[in-house]
Amino acid sequence: MKRILFFLLLGVCLGLKAADRDDSKYLAGAVPEVNGVVTFEKQFKVPGQTDDQIRNTLMTYVKESLVKNAIEGLRTRVISDGTTGEPICARIEEMMVFKNKPLYLDRTRFRYQTTISVENGKATITISQISYCTGEEAEGAKTETFKAEEWISDKASINKAGTKLYPRSAKYRRKTVDRVEQIFEEAMASFEPKAEKPVEKPKRRSVVVEE
Numbered sequence: 001m002k003r004i005l006f007f008l009l010l011g012v013c014l015g016l017k018a019a020d021r022d023d024s025k026y027l028a029g030a031v032p033e034v035n036g037v038v039t040f041e042k043q044f045k046v047p048g049q050t051d052d053q054i055r056n057t058l059m060t061y062v063k064e065s066l067v068k069n070a071i072e073g074l075r076t077r078v079i080s081d082g083t084t085g086e087p088i089c090a091r092i093e094e095m096m097v098f099k100n101k102p103l104y105l106d107r108t109r110f111r112y113q114t115t116i117s118v119e120n121g122k123a124t125i126t127i128s129q130i131s132y133c134t135g136e137e138a139e140g141a142k143t144e145t146f147k148a149e150e151w152i153s154d155k156a157s158i159n160k161a162g163t164k165l166y167p168r169s170a171k172y173r174r175k176t177v178d179r180v181e182q183i184f185e186e187a188m189a190s191f192e193p194k195a196e197k198p199v200e201k202p203k204r205r206s207v208v209v210e211e
Contacts, residue, residue, distance in 0.1 A: 023170070028154050028162050030177050038148035039128040042184040043210035046191055051118045054191075055082040058116050058123060061190040062090050066114065066183070070094045075111060088116040096132070096179065098171050108172070109133035110179070116187075122210065125187055127180055132172060152176055 031038055046054050059082055067090060070076040075093040082088040096110035113129040130148035150156055152173040157166050165173060191206045 023165050023174070026165060026170075026174050026177055027158060031148070031152050031154060031157075031173060033149075033153060034128075036149065037128060038130055038153055039126060040180045040184075041124065041126045042187075043122060043124045044188055045122045045208040045210065046206065047121065047208065049121065049191075051085075051121065054118045054121070054123055055085075055088065055116075057190050058082075058118070058125075058187060059088050061187050062088060062114065062116070065186060066090060066092050066094075071109070082116070082118070087118075088114075090114050091129075096172075096175050098175065110176070114183070123187075125184060127183065130176065146172075148176070 032040060049057075063078070067076060067078060071093045073093065075091060077091055079089040079091060080086050091111070091113050093109055093111045095107050097105075097107040099106040109132065111129075111131045111133070112127050115126045115128070117124045117126075130152075131145055132148075132151065133143055133145045135143040151169050157169045157173045158164070159166065188207045188209070193206070
């Protein structure tokens with residue numbers, strides 16, 4: 001009887017915790033689509049630099065931050081390095097961790113393609129072809145692969161009232177939005193001068209974000 005009461009109270013506590021979560025950032029529009037394909041995009045200008053300089057900086061970011069920290073294997077590779085003026089393109093597979101506690105690890109393989117084009121001092125970063133491979137952590141479980149369109153799109157992950165995320169895919173949508181924002185911020189920050197000592201006042205950003 002005590003165990004039953006314990007689990008009931010635990011369920012109530014977890015329910016209250018979920019109810020307190022502010023998911024407004026992740027509701028309608030947080031996961032954009034282009035022709036039915038989940039596609040994130042960020043544009044920004046880099047004043048004072050040539051297109052080649054911008055491409056070189058962004059290619060260095062892709063290699064040293066995305067590829068180097070990704071899972072080694074055929075699924076992670078640079079398709080085009082932009083050296084001849086073509087868009088930079090890379091396929092990335094990395095681990096997306098939801099929870100990492102003693103005796104409990106909840107994560108998925110996060111796969112995506114990043115494409116970067118540069119023209120007239122403006123960079124356009126696109127992240128698409130997103131999918132997840134789950135189930136490999138559970139003993140005896142069968143791995144499954146889900147495309148973003150069927151798992152984290154507005155239609156697949158938000159209730160009809162547009163007020164809540166479906167529990168089954170909410171963590172994927174939140175983590176994906178946060179990770180994409182992180183990639184965009186890191187890419188833009190790669191143009192900031194590297195400070196050798198602590199800076200008292202924040203410097204003005206070297207890039208101009210296109211809204």
